[in-house]
Amino acid sequence: MPAYPLEEGLIAFSFLQENNQRLPVDSKASLTGTRISVNLPSGIPRDSLIAAFTPRTPGSKVYIGNTLQTSNTTANDFSAEVVYKVVSEDGRISRYRVEFNSLHTEIDEAMEAAIKRHNLPGVSIAIARGDRLIFSKGYGYANRESAELVSTGSLFRIASLSKPITSAAILRLVQEGKLSFSDRVFGPNGILTGDYPSPPARSNIDLITVRHLLDHTSGWTNNPNDPIFADQSLSAKQIISNQINGRPLEHLPGTTYCYFNLGYCILGRVIEKVTGKSYSQYVQETFLHPLGISTMRIAGDTKRQQVANEVRYYQNEQNPYSFKMARMDANGGWIATAEDMVKFMVLVDTRSPQCRLSAQLLESTYFGYPNWSHFGSLPGTTSVMTRLNNEFSYVVMANSRNNNSPSLVAEDLDRIIKHLILTKEDWPAVAGT
Template sequence: MKTTRLFFFVLSVTSGVSVLLSCRDDAGPGVFATVKTAAMSDVTPLSATGGGTVVDAGGSPVSSRGIVWNTQRHPTADLPTKTDDGTGEGTFVSLLTDLVPGTTYYVRAYATNGTGIAYGEEVTFVAADPYTTLDDAMKVNMEALSIPAVSLAIVCQERLVYAAAYGYADKEAVQVAANSDRYRIASLSKPITAIAALKLSEAGMLSLDDAVFGDGGILGNDFGAPPDGSLKDQITVRHLLNHTSGWINSPDDPMFRANDLTQAQLIRDLLANRPLVYTPGTQESYLNFGYSVLGRVIEKVTGTSYETYIKEMVAPMGISTLEIAGNTLEERLPGEVKYYQAGFSPYSMNVARMDAHGGWVATATDLARFMVHIDRNTHVPDIVSSSLQAMYFGDSFWVHSGSLPGTSSLLVRLDNTFSFVVLANTRTEDDYDRILEELYTVVRDHILMRSKWPSYDLFDQ
C-alpha cells in the first residue's frame, strides 16, 4: 500500500509569523524540485510583488512555477489565486493582484516537475490600508510643498467615511491641526453663492434671466445708472453666475485693489467707468467681481444681509462653522488656522469684502455636508432640485478650487459615489495651482484604489 507523507518544520520568528521551511506533496517516486519563497515587496492596497527561486529542478524538468496565495494558511496550487511564471530553474518575480485592502495573506512559491508539486516557505503580508497610505502620501506632499496644515474629508454614497487633519494649524504655537479647524475657503465661496441664487430662483424670488442693473433690473439704479449704450443693463443673473457678464479682470481684478473701498464703491466705479469687453452672454471670463454683485442681488431680493441669508440656508444641513473671515491676524476667528505665505502677507487683503466670491471660512467636514446636499443623489435631500442641472452642478464630475495668499482649497464631485474636500493654509507662490493639483491627485488616486469602504457615517458623530 502506498503511503503519502508530509514533512515540515515550523520555525517561530520574532515578527510572530510562522515560516514553513519545507512542504512537499508526495505524488509518486522520484525527487521533487527545491523552491524558495521570496519576501514580499511593493505592497499596495490592491497588489503586491512576490516570487521565488527554483534552486534545484529535482529528478525531472520543472514544467511550471509561480506563487499561490490565500487568506488561509498553507495555500495550494489548485487555488485560482496563483501565478504561472515560466519553467525551469532560477529566480522568478510574481505579481499578486485583486487584493482586499487591509487583509492578511499567506503566500508560497511552488514548482512542478514529473514527481509533483513542491512548495517553498510560507510568508505572510497585509495588503496596505488606503487610509494609511493616504496619510503617508499626504505627509510626503506636505513636506515637499511646505504646507503647514491640511484638512481632508471624503464622502462615499453621501456618508462621511474619512476625516483627517495633518500638520500644524499654528506653527509658532505648536498647535496640532484638527478636523474642527476652520480655513478661509477662497473661491469655494462661489458654489455656495451660486446655490443660494438657484434656490431663490426655484422659490420664484428671482429669475436667472432677470437683468441686474438699470431700470427694471433687480438692483435698479442703486449703484448708479448704467451708461447709455454700455450694454451693462443687459447683464443678467445667469451671466454673473457663468462669468459671462462681459467684464474682464483688466487692467486688474477689482476685488484685490483699494482695500479701503466698500463693495458699493467698487460696484459704482465699475458700473460707471469700466467698459465691457464682450457683449453679455457671449464670452466666459472668470470674474470675482461678478459674484460680489451676486451677493448684493441676494441681499436685495431677501431683504437681509448676504451672510445672514447663507447661514440660514445652510443651518438645516447641520453646518455651523461657516462665517465671513476677518482681514488681520488679530481678527482670526475662533478655531481658525493661521495662514502662511512667503511672497505676500495673507493678512494684507480685504477678505471680508470678498464675501460672496471668496470670503467664507469653514471646516472641511462642513463643506462635505454642503456637497451631499447638492450632489443629485437620493439618500440626503438636496437643497434645490431641478436647478442642479444648471452650471457645473449637473455634471457627473466637477472640481471647484480656491486660492488666496495663505489658502488652497478643493471641492470635488468625483462621481455619483465619491466627493471630497481638501483645505490647506498656504499656496505655492510660484505656481498657484501646484498644491491644488498635487493634493487632488493624491486623494483621487487613493479613493480609486480602495475597493471597500466602511458603512459608518462620521456626519452622525
C-alpha cells in the same frame, strides 16, 4: 516660540512588552510629520499603556496636556485621542498625535508627502461616499508658532469655494420664484436699480443677467486687473459702482467666458436685495444651520480677528492678512472645516435625500455633472472641492499655497485624492483614521 521643523521633536516611540504586560510583543511606532502611528495586536486594551520615547534634543521635556511624561514610566489612557507636546530647553514646541491601527495609511503617507513637497504647514481632508462621511482627518500644523495641530474641527479660509455656496443660494431663490436667471441686474429694470449708478448709455451693462454672473459671462474681464483685489481701501459697493462707471465691457454679455470674482460679489448683493437679509445671514439660515453647521462664517481680516479653531495662514511672498474679507463675502470670504464643505456638497447632490434643490435646477449648472471640481486660492490658502463619478465628494484645505503658481498645490492635492479614491476598494462603513 516657533514650532520645531516636522522632522524634529521625537526620534523614537514604542510600547515595550516589558512595560506593558498585556502586550505579547514590543510595538514600535513610526513617526511621520506630526503623527505617531502604532499598530497594536487586535483586542489589546488601550486604557493604560506606558510609552517609551526619545526626544531628539537632550534636555527636552515631554507632556500630555500639562502632565510631565517619563519614558518607560508614565501610564496613560490611549482609548481617547492623545497628543504629546515636546518642549526643548530653549522653549521650542512640537506636537504629535498618537494613532492606532490606521485604516488609511496610503492617504496618510500621501498627505505627509504633499506637506513636505509643497512646504505646507497643514492640511485637512474630508471624503463622503454618497451622503455618508467615510474619511476625515487633519495633518500637520494649524499654527506653527504654537505647534497647534490641524484637526477635523480646524477652520480654514476657503477662498473661491465660496462661489458654489453663492450659486446654491441663487438657485434656491430661483426655485422659490423670487428670482429668475434672466433677470437683469443693472439699469432701469435691474434688480439693483437705485442701489448703484445707471450704466452709461449703449454700454450694454444693462443687459447683464443673473445667469451671466453665475456663468462668468458678464462681458467684463480682469483687464487691467482683478477689481476685487485692486484697491483694499474701497468697499464692495464702491468697487461695483466704479466698475459700472469706469470699466466698459469687453464682450457682449452671454458670449464670452472670463472667470470674474466681482461677478459673484455682485450676486451677493442680489441675494441681499431679494431677501432683505445680509448675504451671510441668508446662507446660514437657509443652508448651514439646517445641516447643523454653526461655525461657518465670513472671515476676519487680521490675526486678531481670527476665531477659535481657525488656522494661521502662511505666505512668505505676500501678507495673507492684507485683504478685506467682508467685501469678498460671496466670492471668496467664508471660513469652514473640510467636513462642513462636504456636508454642503451633499446638499447639492441630487441623489441625496438631504438635497435642497431641484434636479432640474442643479442640472442647469455644473452641480449636475457627474464629475466637477472647484479650486480656491488666496495667499495663505489652498482649497479643493471635487465630485467624482457621481459617487464621491471630497474637500481638501491647506493654510498656504505656491504664490508663483497659485493653483499648483490644489491641482496636486486633487490629483492625489482622486487617485487614492479610484484605487482603494475597502472603504469602511463610517469615517475613521
